[in-house]
Amino acid sequence: MTEPAIEVTGVHKAYGTQTVLDGIDLRVEPGSVFALLGPNGAGKTTLITILSTLVQPDAGTVTVAGHDLATDADGIRRAISVTGQAAAVDGVLTGEENLRMMARLSGFSAAESQRRAAELIDRFDLADAARKRVATYSGGMRRRLDLTLSLVATPPVIFLDEPTTGLDTRSRQTLWDMIQELARRGTTILLTTQYLEEADQLADRIAVLDHGVIVAEGTAAELKAQVGGEVVELRDARGEIVRELPTDGSVDALRTAIDELDALRVPDGSIGIRKPSLDDAFLALTGQSSSTAAEIEKEAVR
Numbered sequence: 134m135t136e137p138a139i140e141v142t143g144v145h146k147a148y149g150t151q152t153v154l155d156g157i158d159l160r161v162e163p164g165s166v167f168a169l170l171g172p173n174g175a176g177k178t179t180l181i182t183i184l185s186t187l188v189q190p191d192a193g194t195v196t197v198a199g200h201d202l203a204t205d206a207d208g209i210r211r212a213i214s215v216t217g218q219a220a221a222v223d224g225v226l227t228g229e230e231n232l233r234m235m236a237r238l239s240g241f242s243a244a245e246s247q248r249r250a251a252e253l254i255d256r257f258d259l260a261d262a263a264r265k266r267v268a269t270y271s272g273g274m275r276r277r278l279d280l281t282l283s284l285v286a287t288p289p290v291i292f293l294d295e296p297t298t299g300l301d302t303r304s305r306q307t308l309w310d311m312i313q314e315l316a317r318r319g320t321t322i323l324l325t326t327q328y329l330e331e332a333d334q335l336a337d338r339i340a341v342l343d344h345g346v347i348v349a350e351g352t353a354a355e356l357k358a359q360v361g362g363e364v365v366e367l368r369d370a371r372g373e374i375v376r377e378l379p380t381d382g383s384v385d386a387l388r389t390a391i392d393e394l395d396a397l398r399v400p401d402g403s404i405g406i407r408k409p410s411l412d413d414a415f416l417a418l419t420g421q422s423s424s425t426a427a428e429i430e431k432e433a434v435r
């Protein structure tokens with residue numbers, strides 16, 4: 134077995150009397166994308182701040198890129214970059230100037246910094262934006278620059294705290310592409326998200342965090358499989374879902390579900406059978422309704 138890029142064992146964290154992380158165990162393979170999926174207040178940011186050495190856990194051990202948090206926090210800091218909601222970008226400078234400044238701060242010479250900035254601008258298709266002051270950027274462009282800035286020194290491990298929250302579909306897709314490109318080049322990425330779709334599309338493995346506890350962990354397919362068999366759904370004449378019934382996939386269960394939905398006598402309704410989604414898994418695992426997840430989606434596009 135290769136040495137994990139990130140290993141977390143028994144991490145606890147409380148603020149006053151409130152337990153925020155209650156025994157977290159995680160193992161992230163090098164070069165993989167790992168998603169920490171959870172609702173508001175689950176403890177995602179708290180775990181990221183611990184892994185990035187900004188906050189001490191009350192108990193447990195953490196190693197990142199082979200460095201132990203308790204004895205070598207400096208080593209971790211050198212091996213990571215963190216992009217959060219409030220990345221340090223200077224709005225007065227252009228995108229390119231920000232990249233060059235970050236390169237200088239990371240120890241590159243002036244000439245190397247110029248080369249590094251040009252390379253990143255090219256790789257991430259930022260040519261137009263690079264000449265403009267960051268203060269004039271849209272949210273999506275700003276987020277792309279944030280991510281690019283975190284790559285100036287190409288650290289082996291990157292933490293992204295809700296990298297696409299509030300972005301439109303197109304910007305989100307661009308960011309996903311950037312993240313996948315990084316993973317292909319061997320960078321390990323731990324990201325947090327409230328979006329089931331993001332975890333589903335992007336992550337090799339997903340841990341579902343709820344109230345400070347990891348309630349499930351696996352690939353998207355494994356999490357979906359935990360929910361059981363097919364879901365039977367009833368749609369009305371406009372195609373809107375009226376009711377969904379999870380089943381264990383057996384013929385008897387499917388027949389019972391279909392009968393139950395048929396008995397609702399929805400005019401011009403139609404009944405379909407589908408595989409469980411990550412949304413169904415999330416509902417089953419956290420007890421949080423899928424409508425809440427849909428609300429979060431709506432919130433984000435506003």
Ligand SMILES: Nc1ncnc2c1ncn2[C@@H]1O[C@H](COP(=O)(O)OP(=O)(O)OP(=O)(O)O)[C@@H](O)[C@H]1O
Binds near residue numbers: 176
């Ligand atoms: N510095 C702090 N002092 C006191 N309580 C805190 C602190 N930081 C976080 N908390 C509490 O810990 C819990 C988890 O917060 P955290 O920010 O880690 O959640 P999250 O999963 O990142 O949520 P969100 O999706 O809203 O970003 C919350 O109840 C929060 O109020």
Ligand SMILES: [Mg+2]
Binds near residue numbers: 177179
């Ligand atoms: Mg958070």
